[in-house]
Amino acid sequence: MLKLGLKSILLAAVAVTAFAGTASAGKLSIESWRNDDAAIWKDKIIPAFQKSHPDITVEFNPTAPKEYNAALNARLEGGTAGDIITCRPFDASLELFNKGNLASLNDLSNMKNFSDVAKSAWTTDDGKTTFCVPMGSVIHGFIYNKDIFTELGLTEPKTEEEFLALLEKVKANGKYTPLVLGTNDQWEAATMGFQNIGPNYWKGEEGRKALIDGSAKLTDAPYVDTFKALAKWSPYLGDGYKAQPYPDSQNLFGLGKGAVYAAGSWDISTFRGQKVNMGAFKAPPPAGQKDCYISDHTDIGIGLNAKSANSADAKVFLDWIGSEEFAGIFANALPGFFPLSNSKVTISDDVAQTFVSWRGECKSTIRNSYQILSRGTPNLENEMWNVSAQVLNGTMTPDAAAAQLEDGLKKWYAPHQK
Amino acid sequence: MAQQKDIGIVGLNRNAYLLMLAFFLAPALIIYSVFSIYPLFATIVNSLYLKQPDGSLVFNGLGNFKTLLTDTTWSGPFWNAFRNNCWFFVIHMCVQNPIGLALAALLSLPRLRLAATYRTLIFMPTMLSVVIIGFTWQLILSPLWGIAKMILASVGLGSFFMPWLGVESTALLTTSLISVWQFVGIPMILIYTALLAIPDELIDAATVDGLNQFQAFFWIKLPLILPALGLVSVLTFVNNFNAFDLIYAMKGALAGPNYSTDIMGTLFYRTFFGNQLQLGDRSMGSTIATMMFLIILIGISIYLFLIQRRMQRYSF
Numbered sequence: 001m002l003k004l005g006l007k008s009i010l011l012a013a014v015a016v017t018a019f020a021g022t023a024s025a026g027k028l029s030i031e032s033w034r035n036d037d038a039a040i041w042k043d044k045i046i047p048a049f050q051k052s053h054p055d056i057t058v059e060f061n062p063t064a065p066k067e068y069n070a071a072l073n074a075r076l077e078g079g080t081a082g083d084i085i086t087c088r089p090f091d092a093s094l095e096l097f098n099k100g101n102l103a104s105l106n107d108l109s110n111m112k113n114f115s116d117v118a119k120s121a122w123t124t125d126d127g128k129t130t131f132c133v134p135m136g137s138v139i140h141g142f143i144y145n146k147d148i149f150t151e152l153g154l155t156e157p158k159t160e161e162e163f164l165a166l167l168e169k170v171k172a173n174g175k176y177t178p179l180v181l182g183t184n185d186q187w188e189a190a191t192m193g194f195q196n197i198g199p200n201y202w203k204g205e206e207g208r209k210a211l212i213d214g215s216a217k218l219t220d221a222p223y224v225d226t227f228k229a230l231a232k233w234s235p236y237l238g239d240g241y242k243a244q245p246y247p248d249s250q251n252l253f254g255l256g257k258g259a260v261y262a263a264g265s266w267d268i269s270t271f272r273g274q275k276v277n278m279g280a281f282k283a284p285p286p287a288g289q290k291d292c293y294i295s296d297h298t299d300i301g302i303g304l305n306a307k308s309a310n311s312a313d314a315k316v317f318l319d320w321i322g323s324e325e326f327a328g329i330f331a332n333a334l335p336g337f338f339p340l341s342n343s344k345v346t347i348s349d350d351v352a353q354t355f356v357s358w359r360g361e362c363k364s365t366i367r368n369s370y371q372i373l374s375r376g377t378p379n380l381e382n383e384m385w386n387v388s389a390q391v392l393n394g395t396m397t398p399d400a401a402a403a404q405l406e407d408g409l410k411k412w413y414a415p416h417q418k
Numbered sequence: 419m420a421q422q423k424d425i426g427i428v429g430l431n432r433n434a435y436l437l438m439l440a441f442f443l444a445p446a447l448i449i450y451s452v453f454s455i456y457p458l459f460a461t462i463v464n465s466l467y468l469k470q471p472d473g474s475l476v477f478n479g480l481g482n483f484k485t486l487l488t489d490t491t492w493s494g495p496f497w498n499a500f501r502n503n504c505w506f507f508v509i510h511m512c513v514q515n516p517i518g519l520a521l522a523a524l525l526s527l528p529r530l531r532l533a534a535t536y537r538t539l540i541f542m543p544t545m546l547s548v549v550i551i552g553f554t555w556q557l558i559l560s561p562l563w564g565i566a567k568m569i570l571a572s573v574g575l576g577s578f579f580m581p582w583l584g585v586e587s588t589a590l591l592t593t594s595l596i597s598v599w600q601f602v603g604i605p606m607i608l609i610y611t612a613l614l615a616i617p618d619e620l621i622d623a624a625t626v627d628g629l630n631q632f633q634a635f636f637w638i639k640l641p642l643i644l645p646a647l648g649l650v651s652v653l654t655f656v657n658n659f660n661a662f663d664l665i666y667a668m669k670g671a672l673a674g675p676n677y678s679t680d681i682m683g684t685l686f687y688r689t690f691f692g693n694q695l696q697l698g699d700r701s702m703g704s705t706i707a708t709m710m711f712l713i714i715l716i717g718i719s720i721y722l723f724l725i726q727r728r729m730q731r732y733s734f
Contacts, residue, residue, distance in 0.1 A: 242584025243556075243560065243581030252562060
């Protein structure tokens, strides 16, 4: 009774807003959790679209990020959701497609502008159907303080050995924290550590796919070696890094007290705000390895409500999202979030431009725990947070860390039980 | 009996009396039913169903409980959380309540000046948001810019400093002590009011008989406030096994390092609402919540049947 009452109130509330959005033909409404970006959509992205398509009006109707999934589901069930739906990566959106809420977008002509890696977050497990246009990604690497590098006469490292030698030099000088990373929040260790340098070891997509089909195990050399490389960072982390939460990491580097920061590209705007004179280098591959791989993680996509009354117009809009014009606007309006299309984009922020330039030098991959492998219990992503933090804390050996990950995965994932 | 009915109760006829009864009972009954009893039963019902891969729910009897207690994937984290929670409770019982008692005893000294000020100051943290408490203590204990490190260093004990919140062996103790610091005001106030209720004549008589302040406290006051101490223990038990927010604010839903600060509340939260890529699991989450309810129920029953019944009460 109570539940029903609440549900109908919710539905009635969303119905009012949705009817306003679907009143006339040629009018599209976008569902999104990016309320931070509302001004950018209203002032830059939508006007640019309407310049070339004056007959279609578009409205951006965001919901707060925490409520987005629940509110969107309620609206989809009640048939009052907007025409265009912003897609979370992987399982959350896949569930919507399987329930028939999202339409297949295989026939969009601009879909050819995207690589398979870019599309993987919004493609069915068999790889046949893509249901969202990839919009943005975040790239991992290292951000460094240029002033400190000049002061100590350091240059960007090209290999892992040079990287460790550089950290040693900063440590010997004693004035600055060599590498800024904390393990208190755990995800930092996994995301900025393990997933940042790992692709070089497991050869990006090749290794990621081998894990999914079961031909590679997490106890194989590449994964143990990644943990071994991670363990070598411990002496160079800040004083008491074990109790250092993420905002402390940001401040340590932002205040100019750290030389190198294990980064996600979204940190760029934070450090711009703190006026750090910074540069960036990609995860340095181990000595002797010619190919390099970067974590270029798909984060946000956009799809079509299968029950939209305006699907023809909506497809025109989604096709435009796949165009070079959109990529250029998106990249410059939100430095640190990069368009996923293959079109060449120039970004005015030089650090963001450095990050995106690695796509031309290295092969891209996404975080290996995100597709399929985190569907069971124990949850692989949670396990990675835990063991990565422990390896950096020195309370777990690289071998034990790899073994714990594989044991957990083996408990529920059939391809690893052979 | 029949005659009594005619006379009515408290001067009202039967119907009017029943109406009045309903009128005064209704608000509590409705509020408790909607916000306490209904959710409790809904949780228990949820815990009996199992979510299928296609999203539908199938009745599973006590199967979820069997999974939780016997499947190592679930039982490992569950018993770990239970053990940590017991420690959390033991630390509160051994540190928070004795300190609360001592503070109450000091506050009730007749010649203490500024008693009201101390009382307010000590009670203040209890009223602050846990988020503020967590943030403040994280700053105090921060190895980067925390004041704890500087204070220790200034008295020559700098080498004793550790990133306590981040080390497996000390993280739970540290978070427990922060919680003790926050909530010490509650036992203090409860015991303080019990102490105030003791008539001065008793103490005067004891003084005349030659007892000093300490002896009077141990031999006269302490036995008289035992019921209050029992109440404080039960409250501590219930609050500790329902605790969640402080750990979540300082250590996140994964309660690291290596789940060393994971208690029942954080385990429940992670299971029910999910974390990062882990989707929420209503069935198993409800199973854990039901276990928490049972643990608290057992604890309270032990107190009610074994301890409270034997407690002697004095009336003045």
